Structures are given as structure tokens and as C-alpha cells.
């Protein structure tokens with residue numbers, strides 16, 4: 079009797095996982111693997127051009143780049159980003175600190191990995207590197 083029960087459970091799990099939409103499957107696979115011996119998120123010695131700018135381009139330029147200046151804010155050059163990084167504003171909006179508008183605006187928070195990359199760059203003096 080127990081065996082049948084386990085069997086049914088496995089089958090229903092299988093069916094459930096098959097009925098998931100593509101979107102759900104995709105977002106599942108984008109979560110970094112856990113329990114591995116190597117850290118899948120490299121946050122050491124982050125550079126503006128190689129590490130930070132691509133994150134902003136992918137997540138912020140739709141409102142703060144390519145001519146978009148939502149909230150009067152543009153982040154499309156190093157100087158404009160550095161200006162906000164140096165005051166703490168940049169980190170506060172992406173970490174959803176209270177008292178600051180949470181960014182990306184009305185979209186999911188950046189991944190911890192991306193936030194930590196930006197944090198490392200800021201901790202190193204937000205250089206134009």
C-alpha cells in the first residue's frame with residue numbers, strides 16, 4: 079500500500095512539473111546552484127565597464143538610459159552613475175532601503191549576485207575602470 083502511495087506521489091509531481099509554463103521553468107533554471115563547492119557568483123574586484131555597466135544596461139536603461147530619464151535620472155554614463163553611487167543613493171534604491179524608491183521601478187529586485195557586484199565596485203571607490 080505504501081509503495082502505491084509513493085508511486086502516485088511521484089507521478090503527480092511529474093505531471094505537475096510538466097504542466098509548468100516555460101516562464102516558470104526558465105526562472106527556476108536561472109537560480110544559481112546551491113551546495114556546490116565553488117561560488118557561482120564572482121563579486122571580487124568588480125569593474126565598472128565589465129561588471130557594473132552591463133547590469134545597469136540590462137535592468138535600468140529602459141528607464142534611465144538610451145535617452146530615457148524617468149524621475150529625471152539618467153544612468154547612461156560613468157559620471158552620472160558615480161554621482162549617485164558616491165552618495166549611497168544607488169545602493170539604497172537597488173537594495174530597497176526604506177525611504178528610497180525601490181529600483182528597478184515596479185519590477186523584481188535585482189539578484190543578490192548583481193547587487194553584490196555593484197556593492198563591491200562601490201566599496202572599491204566606484205572607479206571608472
Ligand code: HEC
Pocket residue numbers: 134137138139140141142148149150151162167168171172178179181182183184185188
Ligand atoms: C520601469 C522604469 C524604471 C526602471 C527599470 C528603473 N527605474 Fe529608477 N526610477 C524610475 C522612476 C519612475 C523614478 C522616480 C521615482 C520616484 O521619484 O519616486 C526612478 C528613480 C530612480 C533614482 C532616483 C531616486 C531618488 O530618490 O532620487 C535612481 C538612483 C534610480 N531610479 C536608479 C535605478 C536603477 C539603479 C535601476 C536599475 C537597477 C532603475 N532605477 C531602474 C523608473 C525606473
